Amino acid sequence: IRVGYPEVIYCKGKTVEQVTGIVQCMLERNCNILATRADEEMYNAVYNICKDAQYNKTARIITIKRKDISIPESFIAVVTAGTSDIPVAEEAAATAEFLGNRVERIFDVGVAGIHRLFSRIDIIRAAKVVVVVAGMEGALASVVAGLIDKPVIAVPTSVGYGANFGGLSALLTMLNSCASGVSVVNIDNGFGAGYLSSMINKL
Amino acid sequence: IRVGYPEVIYCKGKTVEQVTGIVQCMLERNCNILATRADEEMYNAVYNICKDAQYNKTARIITIKRKDISIPESFIAVVTAGTSDIPVAEEAAATAEFLGNRVERIFDVGVAGIHRLFSRIDIIRAAKVVVVVAGMEGALASVVAGLIDKPVIAVPTSVGYGANFGGLSALLTMLNSCASGVSVVNIDNGFGAGYLSSMINKL
Amino acid sequence: IRVGYPEVIYCKGKTVEQVTGIVQCMLERNCNILATRADEEMYNAVYNICKDAQYNKTARIITIKRKDISIPESFIAVVTAGTSDIPVAEEAAATAEFLGNRVERIFDVGVAGIHRLFSRIDIIRAAKVVVVVAGMEGALASVVAGLIDKPVIAVPTSVGYGANFGGLSALLTMLNSCASGVSVVNIDNGFGAGYLSSMINKL
Amino acid sequence: IRVGYPEVIYCKGKTVEQVTGIVQCMLERNCNILATRADEEMYNAVYNICKDAQYNKTARIITIKRKDISIPESFIAVVTAGTSDIPVAEEAAATAEFLGNRVERIFDVGVAGIHRLFSRIDIIRAAKVVVVVAGMEGALASVVAGLIDKPVIAVPTSVGYGANFGGLSALLTMLNSCASGVSVVNIDNGFGAGYLSSMINKL
Amino acid sequence: IRVGYPEVIYCKGKTVEQVTGIVQCMLERNCNILATRADEEMYNAVYNICKDAQYNKTARIITIKRKDISIPESFIAVVTAGTSDIPVAEEAAATAEFLGNRVERIFDVGVAGIHRLFSRIDIIRAAKVVVVVAGMEGALASVVAGLIDKPVIAVPTSVGYGANFGGLSALLTMLNSCASGVSVVNIDNGFGAGYLSSMINKL
Amino acid sequence: IRVGYPEVIYCKGKTVEQVTGIVQCMLERNCNILATRADEEMYNAVYNICKDAQYNKTARIITIKRKDISIPESFIAVVTAGTSDIPVAEEAAATAEFLGNRVERIFDVGVAGIHRLFSRIDIIRAAKVVVVVAGMEGALASVVAGLIDKPVIAVPTSVGYGANFGGLSALLTMLNSCASGVSVVNIDNGFGAGYLSSMINKL
Amino acid sequence: IRVGYPEVIYCKGKTVEQVTGIVQCMLERNCNILATRADEEMYNAVYNICKDAQYNKTARIITIKRKDISIPESFIAVVTAGTSDIPVAEEAAATAEFLGNRVERIFDVGVAGIHRLFSRIDIIRAAKVVVVVAGMEGALASVVAGLIDKPVIAVPTSVGYGANFGGLSALLTMLNSCASGVSVVNIDNGFGAGYLSSMINKL
Amino acid sequence: IRVGYPEVIYCKGKTVEQVTGIVQCMLERNCNILATRADEEMYNAVYNICKDAQYNKTARIITIKRKDISIPESFIAVVTAGTSDIPVAEEAAATAEFLGNRVERIFDVGVAGIHRLFSRIDIIRAAKVVVVVAGMEGALASVVAGLIDKPVIAVPTSVGYGANFGGLSALLTMLNSCASGVSVVNIDNGFGAGYLSSMINKL
Ligand SMILES: Nc1ncnc2c1ncn2[C@@H]1O[C@H](COP(=O)(O)O)[C@@H](O)[C@H]1O
Ligand SMILES: Nc1ncnc2c1ncn2[C@@H]1O[C@H](COP(=O)(O)O)[C@@H](O)[C@H]1O
Ligand SMILES: Nc1ncnc2c1ncn2[C@@H]1O[C@H](COP(=O)(O)O)[C@@H](O)[C@H]1O
Ligand SMILES: Nc1ncnc2c1ncn2[C@@H]1O[C@H](COP(=O)(O)O)[C@@H](O)[C@H]1O
Ligand SMILES: [Mg+2]
Ligand SMILES: [Mg+2]
Ligand SMILES: [Mg+2]
Numbered sequence A, B, C, D, E, F, G, H: 001i002r003v004g005y006p007e008v009i010y011c012k013g014k015t016v017e018q019v020t021g022i023v024q025c026m027l028e029r030n031c032n033i034l035a036t037r038a039d040e041e042m043y044n045a046v047y048n049i050c051k052d053a054q055y056n057k058t059a060r061i062i063t064i065k066r067k068d069i070s071i072p073e074s075f076i077a078v079v080t081a082g083t084s085d086i087p088v089a090e091e092a093a094a095t096a097e098f099l100g101n102r103v104e105r106i107f108d109v110g111v112a113g114i115h116r117l118f119s120r121i122d123i124i125r126a127a128k129v130v131v132v133v134a135g136m137e138g139a140l141a142s143v144v145a146g147l148i149d150k151p152v153i154a155v156p157t158s159v160g161y162g163a164n165f166g167g168l169s170a171l172l173t174m175l176n177s178c179a180s181g182v183s184v185v186n187i188d189n190g191f192g193a194g195y196l197s198s199m200i201n202k203l
């Protein structure tokens, strides 16, 4: 249905044979391909059947490009609270880039040291849409949304321990944001945020 | 910060005196005003100090308009699964309209009778952004997102009983959507969805 | 009590010695035997004492057939939303087949691409009872039940991550189905669905 | 879609005007009508526009009959653990009867006094499908399913207090049943159980 | 044990007779008395037996002073995110004041408009200990703690709806704070925060 | 405080050095010693310093006997629903035996095949106190308590999967038992049940 | 089954007609009758058909005595943490007394002021079995069990607010007690504790 | 912002390269460094670039000292309920010591044997602030707070099994403490408690 968009494969819970089979079949239709949650073993298998497959190790994403996608002027900001949130943020950023978007990364600007956020706020404000990735208490999404006038896509991460209950604390924080303009995707769902931010950036 | 946008008052947990006080003070600054979760008693008190205050009973929203807002060509679709989801949907629609948007209402097209959805899919596809409001199992957001290429803002409602646990079932369904382009706001948060859809519609 | 039905062993939490002991004892009574949640080590041990033991690796099921079971005309449809749901679906299908039923498999027809479901709906409608296996948001059960007039046995799976909380999201979705004719078994309980669908198919 | 079946209205969360409007519109199409979760005020309003509307107070169900439905030989057993489970059981029984089924009621045979169950087990065994309604610990569904060879539809109720958490305890008990042939509907969902049992009884 | 400190009565769940009985008995020992969670009916009954009983309606606190308490130089800051958090904040402030402390109130400075917080940060920084009261996403505690070097006592409130689950969202946010120096008391427990802040202010 | 009773060591979360240190120190005071949750490595280390240490592998219990304990005439029945519950049941039984009690084991009599329970009910009825160990739906405790007039100590186990949530389903079932005379210990807490049953058996 | 024991009626969820009907029918069999969770309206209806019906308002219990029950020498101690726990404690105490036991009440000895517990510990130690009733953090059960050598039946109450989640906090505390000899009944289940303590006291 | 205080690194979820990079960069600014949740591999890598890095294995903390910190007269008491709570307690104690505080350790004084607590209560009372570390039922915090007049920082630990749900039971217990002066940090958050206790000890 979605012309120009890549086919997407979610690798977790699939065997190497299943994934390479799907890739093979898509290559025949000359699609762009994006495979998420792929470990290195998966990449090697895909590389064996397609030598221009690329691997983003931090994002755990495999990409194969067959068709060009036009890139708009406007850009997407991807913001994280901490260092440990980077893999999820990279999943979002790499997804958005592969879908044909410029992405600015603003990492490690969590609310415990809010001056770091303020020193980067201009670039965030200039974006058309902002992805905020945060674990533990997840407060960054509200603070960012209060400072800007663009849609904020909040991605809770499972980073933390104890009463974060696998990302539940950040998820609830973000759902209850008292700042307007925030919506939320699943815990650790960098792909979903990247995809949606691309949709919005291309409106 | 947000030029041209109304001031917003969340009435629940505030006394009539607090709300009328805030309204008075905003009127002096000549703002547009939007008050959500307002019952009729609240409206009467506001009406007493401002005779052009309007009340949308289903949406439980009071509006006072002092400045015109420009309205874009594109429109927002607000979709519900059932009849009982209408109050939340109206909160979204009325919010978006007051913020200066055209809104199309497509109500009562839940997945249990999917032909109703298909008979309305063209108008939904023509929207720039779609708000999907659903309680009980909340499956409608995924189905709609699978059929269109625009951002879907999913609003879980507390409609249902038993194992819906006050809207938790629809919330989890929507967060776990396997269709791309879906993000979620809080249970029953029609205002948030209306505000965000307006933001996106005006990009 | 159940004449003609196999004895069933749930292997998880049992030692190899316990399982082979039970098998030995059943073989003496000349029963059909179905052992679920069996890994390959378990199968090898059973094979050692019974050379006609069969192993369905995807379904993790061991079967030993000693008596014929009559097979009705009508059939059971087993439907999955995604590829990762197949092991649970196979557990259901293999159970139903061993209990003496014809089974049609309709895999990978989840709601994110609902045209795939529609292209297979005729075979689903022809079944006497339908098992729907889905993880993540689990919306497929409602959509299928809305399209057909036969009992739907919904099996939530633990496929997913984050706010799926080990299958809870799909479970709640299915329990709150607004389509009539749906009932639910435990998360990942392919065996239970297979058994019950056989019961209904033989009514 | 479902020929011969009544139109169903779920009254909770609908206004009197909405329900009577829907009823009016269905009467014009000469449908059988079943309205669930209806209080007396709702019934009075429906009665005003349709003098042959019937009200089952315990079940909170309004029925209007315009077409005959054929009734099979086989019957449905509706079983409850306690006295307080009767309203949910009646919702199931009245639904099934209106859909054209013979129903046997076996009430107050909970596991704390299992001899009461055994004294009624023959009638339960003779049914084609059994609905088991139980709150608190919900153990009755497993015990019944262990004693019979027919499908058991388990309905957890919200009867109880404290750690029953609004029916969660009975729900989890029934989902984890170690007896084969049990499936579960939502907490207090007598309608769903009645509808599904009718579907199975007519196979 | 605690010399100079008032006797404290938690009124909820106690009858008027029980509370006045306890008050009578404490008055005979010439104690200062603090009664929390007291409605106006309770106050009237206490006033009847003790004409110098004071009532703080917002805080729902009754106080009777019989002995002077010395007040330190340093002060406690009580900060709220929103207007609806004020009753809980007043419970904290009134408790601390009655225990012999100077209290500065900084209300309505939540993170959605963070400039309001920055315009008040100097007075917050000057306090010896800070109580932060916030509902919904509860992000304020982390932001404040990141800006100051004094202990922050975080009080989650039940203000909000939907996925705030009665204050759970704010509670988890605060427990997972990535800023150092934050500890948490029970949801809505203004008394506990006021008492502890007094303890720390007097060290 | 408890004369004649053994010292008890809970090994989980302790190092081998910590446990052998504690054992050494107790041996000097000539105590009977019971160490629970001990793996074989732990046993070997204890055996090295005390050659008459015994190991019950199923129960994961180490015992060292230095003093005799008198054994009452009456006995304790330990009952399980399934085979997988036996390790927890053995922990209870071995604890009770070491504390000086006669124990009767009645295993694998779960409610899915209730005739197995009835064939053993006389020995259960003859006990002074009964320990019922069950996972999954945990219904056995209610059924047993309904059949006898003695205290039932219910032990939920974590046996099961999916919606048993690590033993939560059996725990809630047992807490909500509608049969009188049932009390509950922690999930998998065979030791606690064995200790308490000994206390009651010696009254 | 239980000779000499009263018939028990749980009134919640039953109509006045249902309860008086059951009472009438039991009176004909000359039973002792205990009706729990009865409000005053229920009592008045019962009193109308049986003039010697007694009502314990705090415990919400109706009793009708027709046969004498022998009372053992030993006694039951019923202990509460706070004043608000008394209704549940009275349900336990009144149940045990009606079943033929001596009961000692030791109220308001919670752990926040542990000297109150120590001043009453001798009478607690002299009991044959101890019922501990506590809400909020529920710590009293562990402390008592650590000080005595008799069975402790712990009753969590729903007293508290916020993160006590309707009694969940006290329930979990009691289930995780690190003191031996503790078992737990449902939240607010004074009847269950009274019944079980009577069983144990009469062993 | 915090003069004299060390830079803190939370190692979990960071690669060895990330941590050594951060350390390198801090060393250039001549900071004191505290790295928490560090395993031995992490320590070895840090040691390689800084030979005076120290490792506290139990606390899993790496420290590098470059500047002296003044130590107040008053001290912090760190108290544990059990032996298994020691790693978390050591994280608290080692943090507080490195921040420049005297710490007294009072370990293994849980409420099941409350005489052990009483024999150490004088040293606890002499502290300026008390950290209480406890798992399972977590009752110790309330008991200690009831006996002293100083702030109690409660640290729930994940020690336990079954219905402790990863530390939830101790967390809820501590949040619901009926003793005044208790506040709570995240489950297993020894660092947070150590940091806050240092803040308070230096007021
Ligand atoms: N008591 C009930 N519980 C659950 N679902 C119901 C109930 N009563 C009716 N329904 C379903 O709700 C649908 C009607 O919903 P509505 O269009 O909102 O009136 C029916 O087709 C039934 O599938
Ligand atoms: N609002 C409150 N929230 C929590 N605890 C309170 C509150 N008010 C009083 N308390 C505590 O409850 C104790 C009094 O309880 P009680 O003896 O039941 O009146 C006091 O010593 C306080 O520690
Ligand atoms: N307050 C109570 N809490 C829990 N169970 C109760 C209570 N009162 C009575 N019961 C139990 O409920 C049974 C009676 O239930 P029913 O037949 O519904 O009246 C009795 O035999 C008791 O075992
Ligand atoms: N064990 C811990 N638990 C919770 N927070 C910690 C812990 N160790 C360090 N932190 C916090 O995490 C911050 C460092 O996080 P990061 O920048 O990700 O290394 C510090 O400033 C502390 O506030
Ligand atoms: Mg904004
Ligand atoms: Mg789409
Ligand atoms: Mg259908």
Ligand SMILES: [Mg+2]
Pocket: D144, D145, D146, D147, D148, D149, D150, D179, D180, D181
């Ligand atoms: Mg059966």
Ligand SMILES: [Mg+2]
Pocket: E144, E145, E146, E147, E148, E149, E150, E179, E180, E181
């Ligand atoms: Mg700070």
Ligand SMILES: [Mg+2]
Pocket: F144, F145, F146, F147, F148, F149, F150, F179, F180, F181
């Ligand atoms: Mg019994």
Ligand SMILES: [Mg+2]
Pocket: G144, G145, G146, G147, G148, G149, G150, G179, G180, G181
């Ligand atoms: Mg004891």
Ligand SMILES: [Mg+2]
Pocket: H144, H145, H146, H147, H148, H149, H150, H179, H180, H181
């Ligand atoms: Mg204290």
